[in-house]
Amino acid sequence: DIQMTQSPSSVSASVGDRVTITCRASQGISSWLGWYQQKPGKAPKLLIYAASSLESGVPSRFSGSGSGTDFTLTISSLQPEDFATYYCQQANSFPLTFGGGTKVEIK
Amino acid sequence: QVQLVQSGSEVKKPGASVKVSCKASGYTFTSYDINWVRQATGQGLEWMGWMNPNSGNTGYAQKFQGRVTMTRNTSIRTAYMELSSLRSEDTAVYHCATTLGELLFFDYWGQGTLVTVSS
Numbered sequence: 001d002i003q004m005t006q007s008p009s010s011v012s013a014s015v016g017d018r019v020t021i022t023c024r025a026s027q028g029i030s031s032w033l034g035w036y037q038q039k040p041g042k043a044p045k046l047l048i049y050a051a052s053s054l055e056s057g058v059p060s061r062f063s064g065s066g067s068g069t070d071f072t073l074t075i076s077s078l079q080p081e082d083f084a085t086y087y088c089q090q091a092n093s094f095p096l097t098f099g100g101g102t103k104v105e106i107k
Numbered sequence: 108q109v110q111l112v113q114s115g116s117e118v119k120k121p122g123a124s125v126k127v128s129c130k131a132s133g134y135t136f137t138s139y140d141i142n143w144v145r146q147a148t149g150q151g152l153e154w155m156g157w158m159n160p161n162s163g164n165t166g167y168a169q170k171f172q173g174r175v176t177m178t179r180n181t182s183i184r185t186a187y188m189e190l191s192s193l194r195s196e197d198t199a200v201y202h203c204a205t206t207l208g209e210l211l212f213f214d215y216w217g218q219g220t221l222v223t224v225s226s
Contacts, residue, residue, distance in 0.1 A: 046212055
């Protein structure tokens with residue numbers, strides 16, 4: 001199975017800050033990487049797919065980059081509604097696997 | 108609009124089975140795989156497997172092989188996930204999810220079903 005490791009596990013930030021979250025795969029997954037946002041009590045929401053493609057309706061302050069084993073999610077200017085937990089997911093091979101999550105908290 | 112609506116919460120005893128339903132609307136049910144993902148309280152996301160609603164073909168994560176069964180009823184556009192031999196570690200919210208594309212990223216999710224396993 002491909003292990004997905006996210007860092008940091010949590011980050012404290014202020015509105016307007018630039019936030020970067022990293023995801024590392026235990027083996028190469030090309031660009032088969034997605035990012036999700038999850039708020040308490042809600043289902044995850046797809047933000048980015050195929051490493052850098054923005055899902056329809058997602059604000060452009062979210063961006064993704066990377067390929068192979070190392071990937072990044074960037075929020076260019078954090079907004080109040082962005083405080084949530086973020087997960088990466090590899091779609092290269094079964095079983096599909098997720099990272100452990102990064103909680104973005106208010107500083 | 109695309110919707111996946113799941114059945115309500117369940118409380119089960121250890122050793123029992125649970126069957127969760129996921130009713131689809133707003134798209135052609137038989138055209139896109141349904142996947143199941145679970146999340147224990149305060150924990151991360153865990154993919155369980157997929158089912159093709161057209162053929163009934165399935166693929167399960169090794170961890171759940173022998174305990175999980177994914178089925179469907181196409182006449183009522185509903186997918187099912189049954190998990191047997193329940194243990195306390197199976198206490199979690201179970202989500203169905205799908206994508207209306209070719210890639211294995213999920214843009215539509217059910218609201219989740221809490222399954223509590225307790226004696």
